[in-house]
Amino acid sequence: MSVAPSPSETGAALGHSVGRKDADEKMRGAARYVGDRTVPGMLHGKVLRSEVAAGRIRGIDASAAEAMP
Amino acid sequence: MSVRTTVNGTPVTLEADPGELLLDVLRGELGLIGAKRSCDVQVCGTCTVLIDGRPVSACTTLVHEARDRSVLTIEGLAETPEFARIHEVFTRHLALQCGYCTPGMALTVSALLASGDLADDEATVREALAGNVCRCTGYRAIIDAVRELAR
Numbered sequence: 001m002s003v004a005p006s007p008s009e010t011g012a013a014l015g016h017s018v019g020r021k022d023a024d025e026k027m028r029g030a031a032r033y034v035g036d037r038t039v040p041g042m043l044h045g046k047v048l049r050s051e052v053a054a055g056r057i058r059g060i061d062a063s064a065a066e067a068m069p
Numbered sequence: 070m071s072v073r074t075t076v077n078g079t080p081v082t083l084e085a086d087p088g089e090l091l092l093d094v095l096r097g098e099l100g101l102i103g104a105k106r107s108c109d110v111q112v113c114g115t116c117t118v119l120i121d122g123r124p125v126s127a128c129t130t131l132v133h134e135a136r137d138r139s140v141l142t143i144e145g146l147a148e149t150p151e152f153a154r155i156h157e158v159f160t161r162h163l164a165l166q167c168g169y170c171t172p173g174m175a176l177t178v179s180a181l182l183a184s185g186d187l188a189d190d191e192a193t194v195r196e197a198l199a200g201n202v203c204r205c206t207g208y209r210a211i212i213d214a215v216r217e218l219a220r
Contacts, residue, residue, distance in 0.1 A: 020160065023168075
């Protein structure tokens with residue numbers, strides 16, 4: 001396996017201002033972050049918070065969630 | 070509910086529920102992912118778009134508020150001649166790190182430049198960018214870039 005020398009090894013980056021490789025797509029809003037990605041069959045999760053401010057949990061009925069694909 | 074509006078110069082008819090947010094329709098129906106969701110309460114500025122040239126937070130703007138108006142997102146701004154200068158100056162100053170706030174910054178700055186409300190002094194620039202938060206805290210480079218743009 002051959003590995004190309006990095007700019008720092010060749011000296012090409014020394015003494016120069018090196019531009020940001022990722023700047024263009026970030027400036028244009030084209031960069032894809034985690035929240036911008038979709039995959040086939042992707043599921044969405046949601047936190048279900050208690051509707052009771054202070055209470056004692058007697059049991060959790062997860063059957064509706066478990067019935068989901 | 071059908072809403073006729075203009076997005077990035079193109080007339081479109083959007084199908085949306087009455088309570089639907091502009092940000093969801095831009096990102097979902099139109100695939101314009103440059104507007105980012107973050108705080109969801111109109112304080113961080115990552116979802117900034119221009120409506121009739123004015124910066125608004127798409128996360129707290131209803132689709133129907135864009136009816137018969139003109140919406141500009143970063144994808145549209147990027148096609149304009151004035152973007153070239155913003156792009157060049159921001160890039161040269163390295164005024165972006167993770168880049169999540171950058172589209173919103175660019176849109177706000179473009180509106181400020183168009184309105185002539187920008188001046189080359191730190192206090193004015195900080196005030197003008199108060200609605201756009203950079204969580205990388207890279208403000209030094211951003212302020213330097215915007216001050217240069219204001220000159």
